[in-house]
Amino acid sequence: MNYWRALGLLNYIISTIRPDIPLSITVLSQFMDSPSILNWKACLKVSRYLNHTRHLSLQYQHQDSDQIIRYSNSDWRNHQIDQGSVSGYTVSISHHLFSCNSKKQKTVFHSTMEAEYKALSDSAKETIWLINPCKEINLPLQGQPIILNEDKGTIDLALIQANHRSLKTKHMDINLHSIGENLNNKTINLHHVSSQKIDSQFSHKGSR
Structure with a gap:
């Protein structure tokens, strides 16, 4: 998988189920033209973070009035x-x-x-x-x-x-x-x- 495709997948994940990593992906996207090994390692670090926190979820309860x-x-x-x-x-x-x-x-x-x-x-x-x-x-x-x-x-x-x-x-x-x-x-x-x-x-x- 190339760097461009990896960021594309991470952007899709942001828009669907994981809104907690947009800043990280914004920074990594600035190196799409010529990503370095360090950029790749950072990309993999974000992927590991997602994997290690996949068990976390949001729970919503009914409220009579909302603010x-x-x-x-x-x-x-x-x-x-x-x-x-x-x-x-x-x-x-x-x-x-x-x-x-x-x-x-x-x-x-x-x-x-x-x-x-x-x-x-x-x-x-x-x-x-x-x-x-x-x-x-x-x-x-x-x-x-x-x-x-x-x-x-x-x-x-x-x-x-x-x-x-x-x-x-x-x-x-x-x-x-x-x-x-x-x-x-x-x-x-x-x-x-x-x-x-x-x-x-x-x-x-x-x-x-």
């Missing part, structure tokens, strides 16, 4: 190849995993707060979008969707910006406006969560 909870996070300049930022999220409904993803951000940011705000803004938009499909299938939602983030400074600034725009963050106005508007409309809630809790959701960490 959307989204963990959002970003690693600023933590990509080993080009120092880009990586953002990730998990979405749960009544504490049951609904979806998750991890990807490199296309924009190069100059600070942790910029990267966090981009991830937070994207999370807000995607979480709000999820409300309508839930209504269409008559899924009863409890309260406002909650977005959790480990960066307390980012959350505090978002709450301040909901009522007062800051000249110091003018370069983030678009993302700030989007978050502030949703907070003012009570469409979403923002809460701080510990980094340990975020890491346990494997949102932005590649398998090692």
Whole structure:
């Protein structure tokens, strides 16, 4: 089996039953033109990880009322190849995993707060979008969707910006406006969560 075919199979597995390895495959895909022995070893390591965890599964229980909870996070300049930022999220409904993803951000940011705000803004938009499909299938939602983030400074600034725009963050106005508007409309809630809790959701960490 060649490297290209191996990654194709792993991508198929991601889209069907294993959404916990997208970042690893994203990194490995950057070497498809001329994979090295090290790349092959990394690919095999991902395969072994899948094999050793194949007995794990998700279990869902019926709930009378459901609430959307989204963990959002970003690693600023933590990509080993080009120092880009990586953002990730998990979405749960009544504490049951609904979806998750991890990807490199296309924009190069100059600070942790910029990267966090981009991830937070994207999370807000995607979480709000999820409300309508839930209504269409008559899924009863409890309260406002909650977005959790480990960066307390980012959350505090978002709450301040909901009522007062800051000249110091003018370069983030678009993302700030989007978050502030949703907070003012009570469409979403923002809460701080510990980094340990975020890491346990494997949102932005590649398998090692």
